[in-house]
Amino acid sequence: MAEIITNLFVRQANFPRVTRVRQYFPKIFRKSHETTCKSLSNGTSKLQTSLQRITTTPNMEPIQFTSLSHNVRTISPNSIISPPPQLSLQSPKSFKSTLQHSAYSSQHFYQNRILDQYVFQPANQITLRQLIFFGRNLTEERIIKSGNYVRTELTIRIAHRIRDFQNLPFVVGTNPHIAKVYDLYWIAFETLRKFPPIKTMEDNDEFCKTLKSLLKKHLVVIPQLAMGIIECGEYMSEEQVNRFMNVMLRTRISRRVLAEQQITLTENWNDPNYCYGSDGYIGVVSTQCNAKEIIDKCAKMTSNLCRTTYNVEPPNVIIDGVDTTFSYIPDHIEYIIYELLKNSIRESPNSSQKFVTSETSQTSITPESSESSKISKTSEIRKPKKPFPPIIVTICPGPIDIYFRISDQGGGIPDKIYPHIWSFLHKNSDKKIDHIFTNFSKVPQMAATVQEYEQFIIPPNLNLGIGLPMSKVYAEYLGGDLTIFSMDGYGTDSYLKITKLGNIKENLV
Numbered sequence: 001m002a003e004i005i006t007n008l009f010v011r012q013a014n015f016p017r018v019t020r021v022r023q024y025f026p027k028i029f030r031k032s033h034e035t036t037c038k039s040l041s042n043g044t045s046k047l048q049t050s051l052q053r054i055t056t057t058p059n060m061e062p063i064q065f066t067s068l069s070h071n072v073r074t075i076s077p078n079s080i081i082s083p084p085p086q087l088s089l090q091s092p093k094s095f096k097s098t099l100q101h102s103a104y105s106s107q108h109f110y111q112n113r114i115l116d117q118y119v120f121q122p123a124n125q126i127t128l129r130q131l132i133f134f135g136r137n138l139t140e141e142r143i144i145k146s147g148n149y150v151r152t153e154l155t156i157r158i159a160h161r162i163r164d165f166q167n168l169p170f171v172v173g174t175n176p177h178i179a180k181v182y183d184l185y186w187i188a189f190e191t192l193r194k195f196p197p198i199k200t201m202e203d204n205d206e207f208c209k210t211l212k213s214l215l216k217k218h219l220v221v222i223p224q225l226a227m228g229i230i231e232c233g234e235y236m237s238e239e240q241v242n243r244f245m246n247v248m249l250r251t252r253i254s255r256r257v258l259a260e261q262q263i264t265l266t267e268n269w270n271d272p273n274y275c276y277g278s279d280g281y282i283g284v285v286s287t288q289c290n291a292k293e294i295i296d297k298c299a300k301m302t303s304n305l306c307r308t309t310y311n312v313e314p315p316n317v318i319i320d321g322v323d324t325t326f327s328y329i330p331d332h333i334e335y336i337i338y339e340l341l342k343n344s345i346r347e348s349p350n351s352s353q354k355f356v357t358s359e360t361s362q363t364s365i366t367p368e369s370s371e372s373s374k375i376s377k378t379s380e381i382r383k384p385k386k387p388f389p390p391i392i393v394t395i396c397p398g399p400i401d402i403y404f405r406i407s408d409q410g411g412g413i414p415d416k417i418y419p420h421i422w423s424f425l426h427k428n429s430d431k432k433i434d435h436i437f438t439n440f441s442k443v444p445q446m447a448a449t450v451q452e453y454e455q456f457i458i459p460p461n462l463n464l465g466i467g468l469p470m471s472k473v474y475a476e477y478l479g480g481d482l483t484i485f486s487m488d489g490y491g492t493d494s495y496l497k498i499t500k501l502g503n504i505k506e507n508l509v
Helices: 002-013 018-024 026-040 044-055 070-074 092-098 112-119 128-135 140-166 176-193 201-235 238-270 291-310 330-346 438-442 467-477
Strands: 285-290 317-321 325-328 355-364 375-384 391-397 401-408 481-487 491-499
Touching: 112 140, 112 176, 128 238, 128 285, 128 325, 140 176, 140 201, 140 238, 176 201, 201 238, 201 438, 238 467, 285 291, 285 330, 291 317, 291 330, 291 391, 291 401, 325 330, 330 391, 330 401, 330 467, 330 491, 467 481, 467 491
Parallel strands: 317 391
Antiparallel strands: 285 325, 355 375, 391 401, 401 491, 481 491
């Protein structure tokens, strides 16, 4: 009978483990068992009354537990904090002033009656073409309509991810890095859920300020998730980790696209000197992405990285095929091309060739230097006696898709590593975890854009171990794909497919 009571208690509170009920609430458990035994003789009605007495207190909500963090150990039924007052939906200004309570309160982790209302709603996926068409010929009515869509859609998508956190093994959820991300998600969920409907442009401006604040706070999500996986990898299989991280990162991209699109459209509308389409952009989408220009930009960045980091003259990057212009989100494709070229160029100094040195003067920017300062120094650039084989980038535009092939002869990927190039967690033959994300302790924030490397927000020579998995997530988000073939000891061919028509819905799973 004690097990029956425990199961009923867990079902109502949605607590992950029965053993935790016994561990943290031993008095309640013993009292419930004794009370239930007496109630059985008096019928089912008294049993239900006893169960209600266990999980609730007079004039209060059912017992709610805090987060996945260690704070759950400090909660007792006698110290339940009454829930914060409901927010009256009046105006963004009143909303901003009354949203003072934090998601760290003892009420927020298992308020599933509220969360379920959003979890059971499907995400309304969009296409790149919809972003473009809706952003043209803007009116106030369109911006307000877009703002309300973003407000409701972000709430639903965040609710789905909160449920994913709640479904993690308990020991993983108690990790401080994972718990921190969970709390950030809950704060965002509550903020967006309680934001009143947008009716005027002033409301929309206030909403955009809220979005900017949330985007800035969530820059810590990728490093925190990566460090959490390092510490909890032994409690999850490689397949579980990959599925969790892929969904988390892909939906994170989708939310940032919606938020940044709304912010950019609003800023353009408020700018009297802005002419729509003059720069080729509609929000964050460029209708004039040029394949050759993107490759040139990424090739220059990776070549400079090779010179400054390894003091080696990099191989030439030769662009082949047919140049083309298409509509896409530049941040996404630039990140993918940059990571692929960086991997190809980085392997060149590791070859067995002999080098000669020549003294050259170059200018570099270091993260430790003051803002926008430059340090001129003289260093020796090693040149191979025999030039490195060039890296060939082939562009192949088709009627539906655009293909990029990046071919190098940098030695290829070792056979023992190749099966795990898309993995966020690699366990070796001894079932020990290869900690590929250890450098994330040096990166407090990450948006996963090329601009972070250009501006030295992230040191370009810092190997984070997330480049290829993140690139595949970016490629698959809008219906594309990324495939890599490697010959250990020779070289690697990478194939990137980008949808050309923009009529494929977001990939959120």
